[in-house]
Amino acid sequence: MALSARAIEEIRSLPPRFPHLRSAVPPALDIAQEELGRLTPEAMTEVAEALGLDPGYVEGVATFYTLLHTQPLGRHHLYVCTNLSCTLRGAEEICHHLRRLIGVKEEREISADGLFSYEEVECLGACEYAPMLRCDGRYYYDVTPQKLEALIQGWRQEAGNGD
Amino acid sequence: MATEVPAFSPHVPSTELRGSGGLTPPGPVLTRFFGTPGLYTLAVYRDHGGYRSLERALKEMTPQEVHAQVKASGLRGRGGAGFPTGTKWGFVPADVPGPRYVVVNFDEAEPGTTKDRYLVENCPHQLLEGACIAAYAVGAHQVWIYIRGEYDHPYRILLEAIEEARQQGILGERPFGVDYPLDIQLYRGHGAYICGEETGLLESLEGKRPQPRSRPPFPAVKGAWGRPTLMNNVETLSTLPWIVEHGGQAYHALGTDRSGGTRMLSVSGDVRRPGVYEIPIGVTFRHVIMELAGGPPPGRQVKVFWPGGSSAPVLPASMLDVSTDLDELARVGSMGGSGGVIVADDSRCVVKAAARLLRFYAHESCGKCTPCRVGTDWAVRTYRRILDGEGSSADLQILDRIQASLQNGRCLCGLGDSGGWVIMSTMRHFRPEYEAHALRRQCVTGECERQGAADA
Incomplete structure (x- = not known):
């Protein structure tokens, strides 16, 4: 599953709100999860690319937290x-x-x-x-x-x- | 972080106020207007004198004068460590050019603790005003509120409150016509207890895995995004408007000599009236548990209580007369912690309760320091053996060794120590229960047998 162009656009607009780029990673993951219901490997890569970061870094953040899911869930x-x-x-x-x-x-x-x-x-x-x-x-x-x-x-x- | 303010309809903060302003009259400081309809709105808050303290601080006081009042108040941090707030403020260097921040710790996640949610749902502007006063005192213009991700409702309330404050010009370039720009931003967590630890929180705010940093440098010097940062808990900051209005001495006089003022206690577990109560520091736990919270259910006795969140070493019912004074709690081997009072009655198995809490610490260990990562997991497996009826005297020795290894500064933060204190304090006060479980496969309360039968 891939993110919509709108979601990518929204993710790209995040960094200026923070003193440093990386603070945009968790809110970007929210946007991705909101759209797809979970964080697929492709979605995490897309988030990383949109922010100019390494996919491994984004995955490292995503897998730490209880509220971010890499597996599908019920509605x-x-x-x-x-x-x-x-x-x-x-x-x-x-x-x-x-x-x-x-x-x-x-x-x-x-x-x-x-x-x-x-x-x-x-x-x-x-x-x-x-x-x-x-x-x-x-x-x-x-x-x-x-x-x-x-x-x-x-x-x-x-x-x-x-x- | 949401991109826009979601649809928001006026609401009652909670279905039913359980605590000061609801079950009991409002307290003298933080909850003094609780129960007033619409208190979460800017208009009602201002009707009750809201934001006058900020206006006064900006117009009539120097940052040093604000700081002096806080020092005189005897206020100690309400997040858990109980460190004197005035002293903490003094660590923020005055002479470093460039941006500096106030970061509000609203990652309330200590088991048994609900007071920050209660304060914000009922009176969000009190927090915003306090955070702005703190910003002024340490020379910051930007406040970041880090709110745990599960707090959806408090998040919406804060979004709305910040928006209202912006529209009224309280936040912005010239609050109250004074040339001191102020802004507040929200940042949502995503579910991790470790983010309540101050350097874990900073890592999370910076978009990293929230593993605590080694100190020094302390956040006051090198905090959020490498800048000088003052970090305080929601309750601590919410107290500031009152202190500026009435003076530090008046606040101090409400509490004890070494622990000034009032504090919020959230009482939960086996009590008839669980709730969040504002108390003058110095009342006893008997007053809090038996009177305010109504005592245990009919026919039951208090057996054990956690006086300050799950991390505060337990105290048996024989110590109900201990004071809520922070130093007094330290003297009896516990701590005031986050003010989360968890009560268990005499039908409860202490070993089972401790096992549940160790599962919590093991789950929330960030994995950075070996004693915590390995020790908590080892404790979970040992407890499982004991509760499954496969324990032995060796298991009791293992628990003893684990609790010792988790403590005393072997890790970068206090999470491991907290797990160790659960084991240590429950074994200290309830050794016979551990022995019955491990050596004779018996639960002295019968709770585990009942549970086993229910599961089968």
Whole structure:
């Protein structure tokens, strides 16, 4: 998969915003991931070329971070916090339930309908609402198996209506 | 970094305010207006006296006078290290020509810590004002806020707040008509605990893998993009408007002798009212856990608590009367840390909790220093053996050796030490639980058996 001309243009416009060129790498990777859903080897090379950097350097940055993905994910990727505060309030049960709901055996496995995947993450900084999870750029608080079921059901319906 | 301000509708910061201004009355400093509708907007913030401190600093005070007030306040960094803020400011050289920066550490990721998110969601302008005051005090014109990538909502709130401040001319060439240009930029993280470590953060801000740097040189001298840089935590900076308004002495008087003022504590885990509370420093953890947060669930007792994030060595319930004073916490072998108070009740297995935290440190170790990279992973495998019922006395000795090897400055940053403290402090206070697990394959609380049955 290759990046669109628009994305490349946007990436090329990033460097002047920063005192040094390399600071543009993570935001450039955001643009690429936003467009393709993940960072393919070709995309990382294109990002590097657009910024005039070495592809190996860009890949080195991309592979460090939890929020940058080189593997495909479900359309809704759920980040479930399982650090101590959430675990004390039932995060393990939430993960267990989630796997059953979307029919996957492990983290990052994509559900058969392509809609869902999940991963367990470290503290997301909302412990007073534990257990909690993040999906599609927002936080879901006080998660219970029932709430989770409603959430998944909602997304399934949305996908059914949309397609 | 987004290219434009995304669609943003007025909102209530959180579904329900859990803490000062919500569950309890607003606190005296940081949360004094919390609970006021629309406090996140510039208009409401200014109605409550917002930005008057910045105006006053720019118009009536010299940078030295601002610095003197901060020194007098006794304010200590709220990110975790508790270093005196006034002293830190003094490290930024006055005489180096060229650009210099204020970098705001909003990479809140210490397990159990949510206060910076709480402060920004409710009152973003308080942070912006504080950051501008700090910039003025150290001679900087550019502020960079490094915000963790998962904080989508606080990011949008800050984007909007910065835009509002620009439109009003508070940020720009002549804030309040004074010839002191000020600007604030946001930079998003991408998910790595190590970015909360100040030199890891700087590497990340520079677009590199966020592996900590060796020091010296310290960031004050050679920080972001090689320039002199003042780095402070969100809470630390949010305190400055109050200090400028009321004076350093008044702030100091709210706390203890050695730890001035108030601070935010986020209380989570086995309590009835988890939330973020502003407390005058010096109250006891009994007050925080039993009164503010409502104590453990019915029929349960507090067993253990982390007084300042997962990295602060644990304290058993018998030490609930310890003060929140930073020096007092150090004296009993722990630390005030990031103010994340995690409480576990008597149904919880300490070994299992420690194992979970070591998994965290192993995952977040950046891999640069061998003791941390290898030690945390080794600890994870040892804990797994113990919890799987395959432990032995040798495993307890291994844990002992790992915790010692992780500590005492063997690494470039404190991540390894923190993992070591989890092992050390839980073994110190709960040795019999470790022995039951490792030597007799028993969980004294029964939690692990219950869990095992649920998984099967």
